Amino acid sequence: MKYLITLFLIVQAVLLVRSANAQANNWQNSPNNWNNSINNYENSPNNWQNSPNNWNNNANNWNATNGVYDNRGNRIGYETQSSTGVTNVYDNNGNRIGYTPAKQ
Numbered sequence: 001m002k003y004l005i006t007l008f009l010i011v012q013a014v015l016l017v018r019s020a021n022a023q024a025n026n027w028q029n030s031p032n033n034w035n036n037s038i039n040n041y042e043n044s045p046n047n048w049q050n051s052p053n054n055w056n057n058n059a060n061n062w063n064a065t066n067g068v069y070d071n072r073g074n075r076i077g078y079e080t081q082s083s084t085g086v087t088n089v090y091d092n093n094g095n096r097i098g099y100t101p102a103k104q
Contacts, residue, residue: 029101035084038096042082045094050080052094059092 055061057078068077077091085102
């Protein structure tokens, strides 16, 4: 029984370390970097360029070229690029769900 508990704790520790390593561990990729931050107006849905109310980002615009789609072809959001080079990914409601840091 002690062996099983020890094995379980070791496996949990390994999983914890792996999940920590999967996070952004580079300042360039970090959400705490101002260029990547949601608090930066350039990345905010309050910026007209990023707003779902902007026709270029709107799910009802069949000609929009910045749509993000799931594997079934359903539009799940859109992406925009800030002036700093960060690509922001939003859901159709304008909630930021991810980003790609600027290339350096």
